[in-house]
Amino acid sequence: MAAETETVVIRGRCVVGGVAEGRAFVTTQTISGWGGIDAATGAITEMRHERRGESFAGRVLVFPGAKGSSGWSHYFHMTRRLGTAPAAMLFTIMTTKIALGAVVTRVPAMTDFDRDPFKVIRDGDLVRVDADAGRVEVTRVRF
Amino acid sequence: MRLSDREKAMLDGAEGPARQRAMDLLVRYGTALGAERLIPVTNVAGTWSSTTPWVQADLDAPDDFDTIFSRFNLDSDDTVETPQAVVSTCQLIHGIDTRNHALQGFSREKAELQRKSEEFFGRRGVQWASTCTPYQVGNVPVKGEHLAWMESSAVVYANAVLGARTNVEGRESTGAASITGLIPDFSLHITENRLATHRVRVEAAPETMMDWGLLGYAAGEMVVDDIPLLSGAIPQPRPMHLKHFGAAAASSGGVEMYHIPGVTAEASSEEEALGGRAPREEFVYDEAARRRAFEHINAQASNRSVDFVMLGCPHNSIEQMWQIAALLDGRRISSNVALWVHTPRQIRALCDDCGYTAVIERAGGHVMSDSCPAINRATPPGTEVIATDSCKQAHYLPAITGKETWFGSLEHCIDAAMTGRWSGEL
CATH class of the missing domain: 3.30.499.10 (Aconitase, domain 3)
Structure with a gap:
């Protein structure tokens, strides 16, 4: 028997418009662009990061935001050119690094949510991001 | 965003295709930030580096600098001609030392391409300071000046030590700022966002370069990307000490601004640094915190x-x-x-x-x-x-x-x- 699923909707502000769907890649730790990811694979490389070695390519990246050097946008720009970009970005802390990074990665991106995304979205959940409508739909196995 | 008539005209292409692309990027970026407007900047530090394999990918010729500029400095899909910078603009650290390229494992051709790119962008107004520390080679903004700088260690130095105003910009936003003289009005460009939010009581007084680095590394871990006020009997630093402190705090956390009363530009006292507010949180930097920072870095x-x-x-x-x-x-x-x-x-x-x-x-x-x-x-x-x-x-x-x-x-x-x-x- 298939597991019973439920759909939860959270709302937020559009940062970069567009619609995308993918499995969630959730980390409660900020991500370094330059010196923190491998743009060729989309993998996190920062030494003490909880998701070190795992790739966000094609996933809906749910994270607090950006940290580290100003190469952030350039390295996420590279993930777009190399085909390893996340499908969408959902983040909670607005900075110039994450804003510019999301803009040049050109994937749907949102922030300022009405519910804490880390409490709603679990790693691997199916997430549909409609940034134009300010809507995130999370399909997950019922508790 | 609210745009001036001139900015709207630029966005419509009145000042050429490159500035049209630049305005398009600045508006997309400003909208993403939730900024209300753009503000003028007088000094840009970014990167026009053209030799890395990723930047070189998918070019008709290695010296197609207009395409490199369009793609990576303007986020434009089509190639536009690189115009003159309109404000003082410098190149930060980049990939090749043209004197020591062989030791670094780069061919003579790569070094020559580097030289060629320096001439190309140099003629268009980019000063090849070629360092992460433009403030060490004569590029020293004054207090209150609005900048668009990349390089986290330079940004924190410009904000805290000099009292100039810049966020951590990126390759694309500095490219656009250089040819328009504009950047979104956000965060550290705005006076009230520059006040200290956290107090760090410094009990282990920094004496040496290593001490200042460890204090910065610990402060970054404590406040992440908030604004620390360093409190306590802190010995008079030299410029190199603050350079080290800021670079460390910007690496372990995302510190872009800090205050040391009596030392940094916008804090003659703790009260001024805090703007009359109470700090949101306090931390203590003692011998144990110093040791923890050393152990974290060397783990x-x-x-x-x-x-x-x-x-x-x-x-x-x-x-x-x-x-x-x-x-x-x-x-x-x-x-x-x-x-x-x-x-x-x-x-x-x-x-x-x-x-x-x-x-x-x-x-x-x-x-x-x-x-x-x-x-x-x-x-x-x-x-x-x-x-x-x-x-x-x-x-x-x-x-x-x-x-x-x-x-x-x-x-x-x-x-x-x-x-x-x-x-x-x-």
Whole structure:
């Protein structure tokens, strides 16, 4: 028997418009662009990061935001050119690094949510991001 | 966003296709931030670096600099002609030292391409300062000046030490700012966002360069990207101390602004730094916190056989170069170790004239400029274990190069260069 699923909707502000769907890649730790990811694979490389070695390519990246050097946008720009970009970005802390990074990665991106995304979205959940409508739909196995 | 008539016209293409693309990017970026408007900037520091494999990918010719500029400095899908900068613009650290390109593993062709790119963008107004520390080579903004700077260690220095105003910008936003003189009005451009939010009580007073680095690394871990006020009996720092402190705090956290009453530009007192508010949180930096910072940075290292010593991140000042030359004078480093010392090319010219370059080279070291191993990923052949006096480099090199990296004082690093053994302890 298939597991019973439920759909939860959270709302937020559009940062970069567009619609995308993918499995969630959730980390409660900020991500370094330059010196923190491998743009060729989309993998996190920062030494003490909880998701070190795992790739966000094609996933809906749910994270607090950006940290580290100003190469952030350039390295996420590279993930777009190399085909390893996340499908969408959902983040909670607005900075110039994450804003510019999301803009040049050109994937749907949102922030300022009405519910804490880390409490709603679990790693691997199916997430549909409609940034134009300010809507995130999370399909997950019922508790 | 609210745009002025001139900005709207620029967005419509009235000042040419490149400025149209630049405005389009600035509006997309400003909208993403939730900024209400753009503001004028008078000084831009970014990167027009054109030689890395990723930037070189999918070009008709390696010297197609207009396409590189369009793609990576404007986020434009089509190629537009690179116009003149409209405000003072400098190139930060980049990939190749054209004097030492062979040591860094780059061909003569790559070095020539680098020179060609310098002429191309130079003629369009980009000053090839070629350093992460433009403020060490004459680019010293005044208090209150609005900038668009990249390079987290330079941004925190400009904001805190000089009282100029900039967020951490990126390659695309500085490219657009350079040819429009505009950047979104956000965060640190706005007075009330520059006040201290957290207090760090400094009980372990920093005396040495290593101390200032450790204090910065700990402060970054404490406040992440908020604004710390350093409180307590803090000895008078030199510019190099604050350079080290800021670079470390911007690596372990995302510190872009801080206050030290009586020292930094916008804090004559704790009250002024806090703007009359209470700090949101307080931390104590004591001996235990200092030790924790040292242990955190060095947690990834265990092999004490050092084969590469990297000094000069952020790029060394002339004072630091003089100190290194004095420590190396008449000595010879281990034949199993490579020693690279990094400084801006303008300071290297000064070192050449003062004889410091010759002293360092006679000891077996090399004086590098323009780049660093974290930026160009170049290390001497066979490097397995690195030692450095930089918290920033030790924070990033293990992830970038996959090699263990020891952090310690300049003296620890010189000792490792002489013996090939790491014996740095607190």
